[in-house]
Amino acid sequence: MDKNGNHTKLAAYSHDNDRTTPLKIEFDISDNYKIQTFRRKIFRELDTEFARHNPESVFMSNEHLSLMPNRSEIERLRNLLNAFSKDITVIIYLRKQMEQHVALSATRVVRGESKYSMELDSKIKEHRFYDYLGCIDTWADYFGKNNIIVRPFERKQLKDGDVVKDCLDILDVEGNFSFTKERNKRPSVECIRFLELINGHLPRFQGASLAPYHRDVGDLVKAITDGAPYREPGINEFQSLFNDQNAEIARKYLGRDDGVLFTKDTEKADADAVAEELTVEKAIEISSRLWVEQCKTIDCLGTQLLAFKSLFDEIGEIRPCTTVETAPPPERETLVKKCPERHPSNQ
Structure with missing residues (x-):
């Protein structure tokens, strides 16, 4: 399974074929x-993992499961x-719907969409991203209401204001753990505005495949930009649409x-941040930072390649590139790929 603790494969496993x-x-x-x-x-x-470790308990986590x-x-x-255990507890963390909306909007842009918007009207209450009550009830139908633990994702309501410590407390896990500093902060306004422009020319997907050159440009831009966090106007009014639903969750679960x-x-929306537009000067500055970061990456790769070459030179594994021109026609394309500099078209 996933080595980084983010069990995305569980969600991919569960997704319907169509x-x-x-x-x-x-x-x-992509196919059956x-x-x-x-x-x-x-x-x-x-x-294999269960057989190797024979664990008393296993913790799996991924936000895609909730969607x-x-x-x-x-x-x-x-x-x-259930093939491995019938004793399953589902822990669900809920953030305010207005925070969920802002996070989804920003994440989609960081992941490659040139623009993300959704009408903030009464119909949105039924959308799966925000219908928390419907979502929890469905999980309860399959895992049992008594096996569902709901926690508000608010610092004031989390143990020591930390979601990891809060989860460990629920699981009754003790030990000396080192916790990383806050990660995955909300991107800045300048980050979102820049990516909205660049994603139009550098899409993440080409049809049903990942585009070859988009890669992690969104995460890189997010890392090198700063400023006021991205907000949206009218977001506090949007939250009031869910008062009745949230009250039912609080009572029921x-x-x-x-x-x-x-x-x-x-949380008050930052009016200045919402209204701020990306200037040409700021776009050039961000582009320059991107170039510098890419150059650093290339230099690092170059250093690693030189180190590997020196290692192979020492053990005598480097051999001259040769071809056998008597190879039959079907093999010729393979030879070209192995040693393109020797192909007649490259002379």
Whole structure:
């Protein structure tokens, strides 16, 4: 499974065959044969890990699981996990819908979309990204209401204001852990404005495949830019659309008779940040930083290649590039690829 603790393969495993998703594109599982092969591979990997470690408990986490829209996908995930254990607890962290919307908008731009917008009207309450009550009820249908733990994703309500410490507390895990500094901060306004422009010329996807040159440009721009965090106008009014739903969640899943899910504090939108536009000077500055970072990467790769060459030279593994011109025609293309500088067309 995933070595970095972010179990994206669980979500990809669960996605319906007829649904095209970024994860399925990333793992190249576009047709039924590849999907079934991928699922068998995931099952074998899980089976191997459980057999090797024989763990008392296993923790799996990925935000893509919360965005699965179909009951069949949640059922497929449950059936996979039930093959290894029937004792399953689902922990769901909920952030304010207005924060969810801003995060989704920004993330889509960072991931390659040139523009992301959604009408903030009453109909949006039924959208799967924001219908928290419907989402939790569906998971409860498959895993049992008593096995669902709901936590508001607010610093004031988290243990020591940290989601990792809060989760470990729920799991009753003790130990001396070192925690990284805050990561995945909201991108700045200048980051979003710059990416909205560049993504129009450098798309992340080409049809059902990843584009070859987009790569992680969004993450890089996010890392080298600063300034006021990205906000949207009217976002506080948007939050009020979900008051009734959130009150029902608080009563039903947290046992709060007062129906308070999130604190009353509302984060004020930064009007200046929302209105700020990307200037030509700022765009050139960001482009210059990108160039510098890419040059650093190329220099680093060059240093590594020289080190490898020196190593191979020492052990005598470097051989002159030669070809055998008597090879039959079907082999000629292979020879060209192996040693293009010797091909007549390159002389």
